[in-house]
Amino acid sequence: xxxxxxxxxxxxxxxxxxxxxxxxxxxxxxxxxxxxxxxxxxxxxxxxxxxxxxxxxxxxxxxxxxxxxxxxxxxxxxxxxxxxxxxxxxxxxxxxxxxxxxxxxxxxxxxxxxxxxxxxxxxxxxxxxxxxxxxxxxxxxxxxxxxxxxxxxxxxxxxxxxxxxxxxxxxxxxxxxxxxxxxxxxxxxxxxxxxxxxxxxxxxxxxxxxxxxxxxxxxxxxxxxxxxxxxxxxxxxxxxxxxxxxxxxxxxxxxxxxxxxxxxxxxxxxxxxxxxxxxxxxxxxxxxxxxxxxxxxxxxxxxxxxxxxxxxxxxxxxxxxxxxxxxxxxxxxxxxxxxxxxxxxxxxxxxxxxxxxxxxxxxxxxxxxxxxxxxxxxxxxxxxxxxxxxxxxxxxxxxxxxxxxxxxxxxxxxxxxxxxxxxxxxxxxx
Ligand code: 4AD
Ligand code: MG
Numbered sequence: 001x002x003x004x005x006x007x008x009x010x011x012x013x014x015x016x017x018x019x020x021x022x023x024x025x026x027x028x029x030x031x032x033x034x035x036x037x038x039x040x041x042x043x044x045x046x047x048x049x050x051x052x053x054x055x056x057x058x059x060x061x062x063x064x065x066x067x068x069x070x071x072x073x074x075x076x077x078x079x080x081x082x083x084x085x086x087x088x089x090x091x092x093x094x095x096x097x098x099x100x101x102x103x104x105x106x107x108x109x110x111x112x113x114x115x116x117x118x119x120x121x122x123x124x125x126x127x128x129x130x131x132x133x134x135x136x137x138x139x140x141x142x143x144x145x146x147x148x149x150x151x152x153x154x155x156x157x158x159x160x161x162x163x164x165x166x167x168x169x170x171x172x173x174x175x176x177x178x179x180x181x182x183x184x185x186x187x188x189x190x191x192x193x194x195x196x197x198x199x200x201x202x203x204x205x206x207x208x209x210x211x212x213x214x215x216x217x218x219x220x221x222x223x224x225x226x227x228x229x230x231x232x233x234x235x236x237x238x239x240x241x242x243x244x245x246x247x248x249x250x251x252x253x254x255x256x257x258x259x260x261x262x263x264x265x266x267x268x269x270x271x272x273x274x275x276x277x278x279x280x281x282x283x284x285x286x287x288x289x290x291x292x293x294x295x296x297x298x299x300x301x302x303x304x305x306x307x308x309x310x311x312x313x314x315x316x317x318x319x320x321x322x323x324x325x326x327x328x329x330x331x332x333x334x335x336x337x338x339x340x341x342x343x344x345x346x347x348x349x350x351x352x353x354x355x356x357x358x359x360x361x362x363x364x365x366x367x368x369x370x371x372x373x374x375x376x377x378x379x380x381x382x383x384x385x386x387x388x389x390x391x392x393x394x395x396x397x398x399x400x401x402x403x404x405x406x407x408x409x410x411x412x413x414x415x416x417x418x419x420x421x422x423x424x425x426x427x428x429x430x
Contacts, residue, residue: 005041154185226397305352357398
């Protein structure tokens with residue numbers, strides 16, 4: 001009977017068949033130790049000459065890394081095995097040979113590995129990361145679904161910018177028009193929230209950013225909730241709840257993977273509400289006290305975010321940035337129009353911004369003024385302006401980049417390992 005390695009514990013003493021690939025092999029004269037993987041886990045299969053006979057034993061003599069094979073044998077509990085079980089092999093059947101597999105247990109450079117990303121994902125570490133990613137995505141969906149948010153998808157081909165015109169990817173849209181790959185579903189989300197109350201979109205987003213940092217991809221996945229009748233405090237509370245929930249889920253369901261990644265989980269266990277909420281003004285003071293040459297009025301760069309996020313042991317919410325550094329759609333604070341009712345959530349341990357959002361500009365005249373000031377084409381935004389013409393309400397939401405959240409939760413150096421096929425300034429292959 002075929003079983004997956006992750007379910008092997010339910011079959012102790014039974015004869016089972018695994019369908020997988022040879023991850024590694026060690027042999028002594030009379031025994032082959034085969035590490036087999038099938039996508040759900042890794043297990044050692046012990047093949048002795050005595051049990052399988054000379055001929056079958058010989059077929060395993062030259063089995064090489066990543067040969068695909070079916071392995072039939074008996075499940076035996078073994079306290080020394082990482083999974084708690086081993087297989088005593090009765091028979092193996094090679095499905096597809098593999099010669100000179102390019103990724104060996106020795107160290108390879110990261111460009112070499114990225115060029116072979118389609119194979120690199122077979123390693124235990126990369127599998128662990130992709131499993132944590134899967135869990136986080138599920139946790140995000142569960143979080144919003146359990147709170148009455150409706151998933152409403154937003155378009156990928158769009159006629160105009162959302163997050164600034166300098167990072168748009170154009171695409172020829174039939175003969176006449178240029179479309180742009182979406183930078184964010186937010187503007188459509190706002191319309192959807194006026195229809196459905198609480199909504200979220202969750203899809204790929206694109207930024208033609210020429211930055212080569214450990215936090216930037218040109219294609220990344222973003223989840224964006226949006227709420228009608230909400231203010232900045234509601235937005236911060238929602239962001240806090242989401243982060244507590246997804247970190248809790250990773251700790252609960254993906255311990256094994258976090259162990260493979262050698263993640264210090266005590267740091268994740270500290271991610272509990274309430275998170276500190278500090279104003280941009282206070283954040284500037286912290287940076288200046290740390291000796292960074294930062295002046296009020298600028299946007300934080302990567303090193304500033306790193307310094308701020310290292311200052312706290314849990315995510316920190318920085319609110320009320322200067323209106324001038326934020327996009328046209330942010331609502332200026334009525335008490336103090338030089339700052340906007342926006343928030344960035346910075347992850348601890350130097351991971352920087354993982355969430356950005358805030359309260360939206362809901363006043364028609366002010367919105368028209370801001371669109372003008374930002375030099376945006378009013379015609380392209382006419383539908384968006386309608387939301388202020390027909391029953392405008394205070395509203396807000398945020399966007400969380402999945403890859404940044406995964407990099408933080410897994411404790412990775414760079415976002416490039418958090419998505420199966422990363423797209424970056426110099427990478428479009430494989
Ligand atoms: O701060 P950003 O640009 O905000 C928006 O796009 C808003 N319209 C979202 C909203 O309010 N609905 O992006 C939000 C998040 C960032 O905090 C970050 O996690 C991620 O998206 N992000 C990136 N992740 C990877 N690579 C990039 N180049 C990213 N740019 C933003
Ligand atoms: Mg941002």
